[in-house]
Amino acid sequence: MNAPQKSIHYEQYEFQKWKSFDAETIVEMPVSLTVNGEVWISFMCTPVNLEALAVGFLFNEGIIQKMDEVEDVRVCEHGDNVDVWLNHAAEQPTSWRRTSGCTGGVTAVDLLAKPNVSLSGNRLKVKPDAIGQMVEMLFESQSLYRETGGVHTSALTDGEKILVSAEDIGRHNTLDKIAGLCLMNDIWPEIRILITTGRISSEMLQKAAQINAPILISRTSPSSLSIEMAERYGITLIGYARKHRFNVYSNGERVGL
Numbered sequence: 597m598n599a600p601q602k603s604i605h606y607e608q609y610e611f612q613k614w615k616s617f618d619a620e621t622i623v624e625m626p627v628s629l630t631v632n633g634e635v636w637i638s639f640m641c642t643p644v645n646l647e648a649l650a651v652g653f654l655f656n657e658g659i660i661q662k663m664d665e666v667e668d669v670r671v672c673e674h675g676d677n678v679d680v681w682l683n684h685a686a687e688q689p690t691s692w693r694r695t696s697g698c699t700g701g702v703t704a705v706d707l708l709a710k711p712n713v714s715l716s717g718n719r720l721k722v723k724p725d726a727i728g729q730m731v732e733m734l735f736e737s738q739s740l741y742r743e744t745g746g747v748h749t750s751a752l753t754d755g756e757k758i759l760v761s762a763e764d765i766g767r768h769n770t771l772d773k774i775a776g777l778c779l780m781n782d783i784w785p786e787i788r789i790l791i792t793t794g795r796i797s798s799e800m801l802q803k804a805a806q807i808n809a810p811i812l813i814s815r816t817s818p819s820s821l822s823i824e825m826a827e828r829y830g831i832t833l834i835g836y837a838r839k840h841r842f843n844v845y846s847n848g849e850r851v852g853l
Contacts, residue, residue, distance in 0.1 A: 598625065598643040598675040600763075601744045622744040624765045628677045629653065635677075636688050637702055642747065642764045644740070645773045646671045649764075650678040652776030656806045657704055659686050663779045703799055716830030716847075718810040720787060722755060724851055727813060728839040730755070734791045734815075737761040750774055750792040752809070754785045767794025771803040778807070789813065796822045796835065805829045811850060813837050818845055 601620040608615045626638045629650050641649060647669045654660045660682065668681040689704030730753055738749045740763040750770035751761040760783055762773035770792065778784055790809040794800065796818040802825065804812045812826070813834045826833035826846040833845040844853055 598623065600642045600644040600740055620744045622740070622746045622765050626676065630677055630679045631659075631686055631688070632680075632682055634688060637692060639766075639769065641766055641769045642740075643675055644764075645762055645777065646675070646678050648762070648773045648776030648780060649769055650680050650776065651779055652772035652774065654680065654686075655775045655779055656772055656803045657689075658806070663782070666779075703802070705799075705802055713805045713808065714830050715805065715808065715810040718830065720789075720810050720850055722789070722811065722851055724842075726755060727834060727837055727842050727851065730789065730791050730813060731815065731837045732839060733758050734761075734793070738763065738793075748792065748794045750790060750794070752778065752783075752785075752807070753789050753791060754787040755789055759783055759785060767792060768797075768799050768803065770794065771800060771807070775803065775807055791837075795819070796833065798822050798825060801825045801829070801831065801833070805831060810847075813842070 600623055602623050604621045605618050608617060623642055624640060625643055627641055627646060628638045629636045651666060651669055665682050667683050671678050692702040692704055734749060734751050737751050737758050741747050741749055747763050747765055748767040748770050749761060749763045751758045752774050753759060760774050760777045762770045764770045788809040789811045790804050791813045793815045795816045796814045798821040801822040811832045815837055818833055818835050823833060823845045830847060832847040832850040835843045835845060844851060
């Protein structure tokens with residue numbers, strides 16, 4: 597099995613002097629997804645929680661709805677392929693759309709179509725101060741980031757504690773891993789709030805909707821399309837979240853706006 601980090605050596609130039617360092621860096625590698633014996637796509641990802649990545653991707657793409665549909669999921673001996681066997685036939689999408697996800701995400705979901713999920717009726721309320729507290733909890737869950745840097749982290753919280761967290765070089769992969777971990781461990785809390793270090797683009801918003809998270813919080817910015825989609829899905833979209841400040845881009849009534 598491949599490790600998520602790799603030892604490296606580098607030279608640093610600072611104040612007209614050179615220094616040598618040994619450190620750890622995040623691993624990025626291609627991992628193929630095989631469904632019912634047929635190769636579908638290759639992820640560019642960090643090789644940790646690969647079973648969850650595969651299962652969560654199929655869930656977020658609408659191929660499966662529950663773990664009962666998965667007969668088996670396993671990573672091959674060399675760590676570069678995940679085999680998923682379903683108890684029903686699954687037709688590979690005829691075309692994959694390249695997304696803006698870092699390391700090159702793909703989806704077959706029509707992000708401009710009418711959403712099949714609506715969270716407008718969700719009455720969840722959180723206090724503004726709780727946003728900063730959740731961001732702090734996200735930082736505390738970043739074990740791989742503390743070792744290597746250069747990696748995104750996302751977490752699912754019920755507002756009180758982190759329930760599931762995932763790290764990957766691709767921000768979109770972290771939400772697939774969270775969906776997969778929830779399915780594999782039967783973790784579906786009534787209150788679902790997603791926090792991420794990554795920029796909120798359209799595919800991130802779609803994955804949050806599939807997970808049924810009415811609040812999506814990011815350390816950085818949303819895209820114009822993700823804001824439009826958040827309005828359609830009924831998701832409260834929060835960006836540039838820090839300990840004492842944040843921006844609300846849609847459905848601000850959940851945080852008292």
